[in-house]
Amino acid sequence: MNKISLAFSAALMMTTAAFAQTENEVPKNWHQLDKATTGYYGISLDKAYEFVKTKKLKSKTVTVAVIDSGIDTLHEDLKPVLWVNPKEIPGNGKDDDKNGYIDDVHGWNFIGGTDGRNVKEDSYEAARVYHKLKAKYGSLIPDESSLKASEKAEVEVYKKAQAKILGTGEEEGGPTVEELKEFESNVTHADSILQIAMGKKVFTGNELKALNATTDEIKKMKAALYGVMDRNKALDQTNKDFVEGLKDYVAGEVRKDDAKKNPPKEFRKEIVKDNEADINDKYYGNNDLMASTPFHGTHCSGIIGAVRDNGKGVNGIADNVRIMMIRAVPDGDEHDKDIANAIRYAVNNGAQIISMSFGKDFSPEKNWVDDAVRYAESKGVLLVHAAGNDAKNIDSADNFPNANYIDKKGRANTWITVGASGDPKNGGLTANFSNIGKKEVDVFAPGVQIYSTIPGGDTYGSASGTSMACPVVAGTAAFLLEYFPTLSAKQLKYVIEKTAQAPDIDVKVPGTADEMTQLSKLSKTGGIVNAYEAAKLAATIKGERKITKVVAPKVTKAPAKKKK
Known part of the structure; x- marks a missing residue:
């Protein structure tokens, strides 16, 4: 999974003094700002809205499917924009629309069991x-x-x-699993002490910053927890979410280390109980979209469509969007079958854009995913995918899923791969973790220190990763389709890529200490997505999409499961 970029490994090797080095603060909505008027390398969203207003354009509702880890369905900034299946009666335990999925009111969970259990962690x-x-x-x-x-x-x-x-024997030295465990233990201990010092169990990194440490021990604990939260640009997160994220990270590294000797535990098989070897066995899962891992999907969804101008939290990019959550990504690597079925579910239920912030190095059933991608393209659906957070060149390094079909018969024409950009004021114009590729990364978009919704009902925080850059592009595509509803998926891709803005300065090559180059050497367009320029171009194009009422197709009811 292309998780939120974390620097836990790097932070482990750094001193407390290094933790004290903070970067300049940026506005919480920096990714939406206009470079010419504010100096920040955002997507010029306000100018885009001003433009469609001067054109007196009215928006049409657009459905965006988010294939991810889950979503907080009760969040104040997301609940009003959740997609609602028009033919499903909530909570009656019946498959009212006969699509094979019972009570799929806001989407579906492909990594859940019929007994209500859910896959949280999985192998790689x-x-x-x-x-x-x-x-x-x-x-x-x-x-x-x-x-x-x-x-x-x-x-x-x-x-x-x-x-x-x-391993190949050529890897650079890094923290061992035992060092990571010790690091986790130290951070957890610091958190427990600071909860007492703060007088509350839950607090943000920014609140911790204001703590007046009265003893040497409290000073030490504050430096430890605040330092690593600052290093990961997570000062808007709560200590609870951050420490849980650290534990998940370390647990993942432990699983990787264990895999050297032992076959991975079949987490999914024990819960989902489908025939994973049969792509046609597709009526499995449950309708629990929150499960126990909603952080990632909640954050991505808010970037796309958190309610605008309601005086709460954040403004999403698109102002008339419905979010369809499809849970298919665990803490670990997703399974190809689940991704293929998630894409098909999205298409069959009317999604026009699919946002996919996940990825992995191997794809044993890529043909299944490719078939689903071809199906999405045939139905005019745009797929937006995160490039990944390994600072590698995916022109040569494997990264799945991708636009290239495994049968060598071309590539997807309605697919956009997104790298992560930042700003000179928050670490640099390219994110130091972002994957690159002159052929395989289409555009860059803001993905550093992005402020959005997080689980908790009324909670917000920042996160970084190509996982955040992907929904910035998906949200921009949704905005464009709202106001220019006749644009086809291919035209949306064209408009977004054609108007990506080349930065006026050289950028650092991710993964290097100080190697500088042009963004055009790191991506196909050499630019950062710009909603304003895209809207201007969209206004000049004759759309190819026929406007029809989106109705979920009638599907033969799923066959009854055989008892095992």
């Missing part, structure tokens, strides 16, 4: 692939001269998985 795809092929070929890579063509391709994947799990 590299581990799943490695141990599956190890069982077939053994620990040693077989002599390829004796293999069939199909087996040679499989062995190439095995080599990559083996290198990913066991």
Whole structure:
């Protein structure tokens, strides 16, 4: 999963003095601002709204599917914009619209069980692939001269998985699992002490900053927790959310380390109970969209469509949008079958744009995902995907899902891959974690220190990652489609990419200390998404989309599950 970018590993190796180095504050809505009038490298959203207002354009509702970890369905800034299935009666335990999914009022959860349990954590795809092929070929890579063509391709994947799990011996030194565990323990201990000092169990990093530490111990604990929260640009988050995020991160690293020796636990199989080897076995899951992991999906959804101008929290980018949540991404790597079915669910239920902030290094059933992507394109749906947070060049490094079809028959024409940009005032114009690619990354968009909705009903905070840049583009696409509803998915892609603005300064190459270059060397367009310029171009284009009332298709009722 392309998680929110975290610097826990780096922070572990740094001193308390380094923690004290803070970056300049930026406005909470910096990503929406206009460079010419404010100096911040945002998407010029206010100018875009002014433009459509001068054109006297009225908006039409656009449905955006967010394939993610879940959503806080009760959040004050999201509840009014949740997609509602018009043919489903809430809570009656029936499949009213006969689409195979019971009580799918606001979307569907493909990683849940019919008994109400949900997949929270899962293994990594590299581990799943490695141990599956190890069982077939053994620990040693077989002599390829004796293999069939199909087996040679499989062995190439095995080599990559083996290198990913066991390492190549050339990796730079980093924190060990034991060091990470110790780091987690120290941060957790500091948090427990600071809860007493603060006089409350839950507080934000900014509130902690204002704490007057009266003893050396409190000063030390404050420096430890505040330092790592500041390093991760998480001062708007609560200590509770941040520490839980740290625990999830460390747990993931522990699972990675364990995968070197042991086959990964089949978390999903024990709960979902479908036949994962059969893509046609698609009527599984439940309607619990919040589950126990709603942070990521809630944050992404708010970026797209949090209610504008209601005097609460944040303004989303699109002002007339409905968010359809499809839960398919655990804490770990998503499964190809769930992503394929999530895309099809979104398309079949009227989504016009799909936002996908997840990704992985291996995709054993990519053909299933490709078929779903082709289906989405055939129905005129735009797919927006996060480029990933590994500071790698995905022109050469594997990154899934992607626009390239595995059968070599072209690539998706309604797909946008998004890298993360920042601002010189919050760390640099390119995010130091963002993946790049002259061929594979289409555009950049703000993805550093993005303020949005987080679980808690009325809670907000900042997060960073290409996971945040992706919904910035999805939200911009939704805004454009609202006011220019005849634009096809291909035209939306064209408009967004054609008007991306090349920065007026060189940028740092992510993952390097000080290597500078032009953004055009790191992405196809060489630009940052700009809603205002996109709206101006959209106004000059004759749309190809026919305006029809969106109605969920009639689907034959799902066959009854066989008892096991």
